[in-house]
Amino acid sequence: MRTRVAIIGAGPAGLFLAQLLDAAGIESVLVERRSAEYVKSRIRAGILESASVRLLREAGVGDRIARDGIEHRGIHLQWPGERRHLDFVDLTGKSVWVYGQTEVTKDLMAARERAGQAAFYEVSDVELHDVESDSPAVTFTDAEGRAQRIDAEIIAGCDGSHGPSRHSVPRQHRRTLERTYPFAWLGIRADVAPSTDELIYAWHPDGFALHSMRSPTVSRFYLQVRPDEDLADWSDDRIWDALSTRLGLDGWTLHPGPITERSVLPMRSVVTSPMRHGRLFLAGDAAHTVPPTGAKGLNLAIADVALLSRAIAEWLGAGDTRLADAYSDTALRRVWRCTHFSWWMTTMLHRHGDEFDAGLQLTQLQRVAQSSAAATELAENYSGIPIEGLP
Ligand code: APR
Ligand code: PHB
8 A cells, every 4th residue: 555644643643643634635544553442432631722722623623622622711720728720811812722632532533534534443563664765664464464564755653652653763863851750640530510610730738639621511630649559449439538638628619429430640751852763753642741730742742743744745745845854853842841841830739759849839839829920931831832833
């Protein structure tokens, strides 16, 4: 089989790239290890920067966001006895949107089906070949057990943090920098109306807690736990008690409800560079991972792909390689900014270290609440810094 761009991975990065390339008249083939059903049901993050919403809308996949997404002006930051609202719209002119990554994925998969372009799900043994040559290829075994080969002009590695693409950048050219945090998140989804208008990020002596949401009837919560935490130790009552304590504030009540999903998420920061080698381009979690505290993972994947689709269109359309040559450096500048922001939010909000660390965290939170300069710095990063070269 021959195509112009072989895309490995049908997460938000791969699916959105496929959509943008299709809009530019560039044919692609998608190759995904999991089933389409699995991809559509995977529960992930839930906050979109307004630039991400605009890009999805411009690509023709914004209808449901406009209908079901919830626009938020900002977030609440909390520590014992205080809950302060940061208004991003006042501070930066930009809002954010609550809309689950699962829903973004569903919208993009539906668009892919409408476009009638090839996608292989449930593949195995994916291998990349000849990425340094002018004719790279991807081989794999399809769902029926047949050996397949895709010859392409470009390979887009959008296969997340555990995929094979990153390893096709030869070891001597590749640098991976990593930070593992000494805690994890226990995340739950519950069929209950949110007890808050906008997200609450809470520092507490027992550990961090986050009150998020998916819709007017579905809430999402996270608790800081140990990295080796056993879910079996967390009964529903224990979860609601911990959330009530850590999110607690005089005069405010947390409403519990049936828990419909629960999992433990590890917290890591990873940056792999370069994001291009020969005709292989990396995008999204294939190149970088952020801890979820700053809600950046999905937005970074969208920004990477906005840059990459333009670079590919210029190269394959007009033979101009300038954007492709600049892709890795341009994308990595934004990746590092978001990596710092996610690290900073994580470090400020999670209990770790000793009482000295706690003192530093609390003064930092108070500073953000009191100084418009400090608040604006958080708001600019949370609501999304510009994507270089895009209006
Ligand atoms: N072959 C084909 N596909 C693969 C392979 C492989 N060997 N390995 C992994 N994949 C697929 C995964 O099954 C997944 O569907 O690649 C896809 C990668 O998707 P994501 O992990 O969602 O990564 P990305 O598209 O970059 O989106 C980043 O997702 O993990 C969250 O927090 C992260 O919000 C961020 C966003
Ligand atoms: C979520 O709703 O899943 C969510 C929201 C904000 C975060 C992380 C996760 O920072």
